Amino acid sequence: MKQKIEIRSFLVERGIEHVKIGVFDTDGILRGKYLSRDKFLAAVDKNLGFCDVILGWDSNDQLYDNTTFTGWHTAYPDATVRVLPETQRDIPFEPKTVFFLGEFIGSAEAVCPRGALRRVLERAAGMGFLVSAAAEYEFFMFEETPQSVREKGYRQLRTMTPGAFGYSVLRSSVHSDLYHELLELGQTMRFPIEGLHTETGPGVLEAALTYCDALEAADRAALFKTFTKVLAQRHGLMATFMAKWSNSVPGQSGHLHISLRTADGASVFHDASKPHEMSDAMRWFVGGQQALMPELLAMVACTVNSYSRLVPGYWAPTSATWGIENRTTALRVIRGGPSSQRVEFRIAAADINPYIALSAAIGAGLWGIEHHIEPDAPIVGNAYDREHPPHRRLPATLYEAAERLSASKAARAMFGDAFVEHYAATRQWEEREFRKAVTDWELARYFEII
16 A cells, blocks of 8 residues: 555656556567556556457467467456556656556466566575576667558668678767667666667667666566667667568677676675686586577577577577687676676577566576586587587477477476466467468579479
8 A cells, every 4th residue: 555655646746647557478579558547556456457368469469379378268358467666667758657567467477478587586586596687689770660661571671871880989979869869768767778889780789788686687678679669760760679680681689698696795606716717506507508498499589580590600509509708609608707707698689588588598597506407518619610419409490499398397397387388389379370471582482493
């Protein structure tokens, strides 16, 4: 009740009559609505209902036909959503509205992406660990609109800037108004950006978000993606976080940085007396991530397009490998001393659902600590040039990855049968939808010759 009174006082004092509330679906898409002030305040006390179709359709609003949680067989009832007061954020271009996140509870909690990560972090807490994390995203900016890209059939798109010009002060200075507006948006909406620069490729930027507790890091990462797209479109531009939008340019990463600490703030990963300053716990954490990566890949490489990025020579790993400061491996150990010793989960692309990808990355590491899993020797040099044993090779398609996930005993133990079965089915659906399509490559390859 005290919390409700405080929120009411805040809303009245600010003259806010409506609140925007959103929940993230399985694909990491923010779904939400406006609520009147009184309706929202009632929800703070008693929760609210969202049609559970949010967890029963894909990114194109097409209904899954292979899941049991919801569907025509359940008649799509409301699922209960809990308001999360601690997620309150201002929206700078909606001064009379504030934003809150919610998460599914009740029966829907078992398949809720945010709920999955929360359970993993509770597991970490039970082991005596607090988890910190941060995401860094690459994304392309286009001088296009949602209408123009469709009219062009997604061909001959005009990027915001031409050519490859990584770390360009020229480009960032010319477009400084947009850069600063994005930086200010991050401060206002509490997804602060600690680094922003051009990457190598036409119109591509990279943003590194500030480190924090892992659940908040996932909130920040998911909101960053959504509101970067919003800001771009408000400027007549478009941002894409596809894993790979063009055959002629590298893919777009969504790397995740993860570390563990104790309740008093001490690093769990750093031990100056050990090789590479890696504690036993960090070595086992990396061992668990390496061992389970082929089984959990669908939780990280989550779209058909993800697998177009996972090819040699494009700054994306192709096997479950690790190394010290090695950007050709799937896992990069960064020696940062007691304050910033961490592992970079480099297999992730920009298309991740950060809640689910962090669940996989952290969950696998905790599993490694629990079972004292030893990693292979670290890769020195170019990991692409090495032959890797079959058990380290990653699934080549989303369908194969979903099959591996569904069969994973470790995944079921960590995330629950309900989550694994529902999520694996959604990825199988995604692959099946792709197989219905006739691509430009097929037309060019077969139309005349075959």
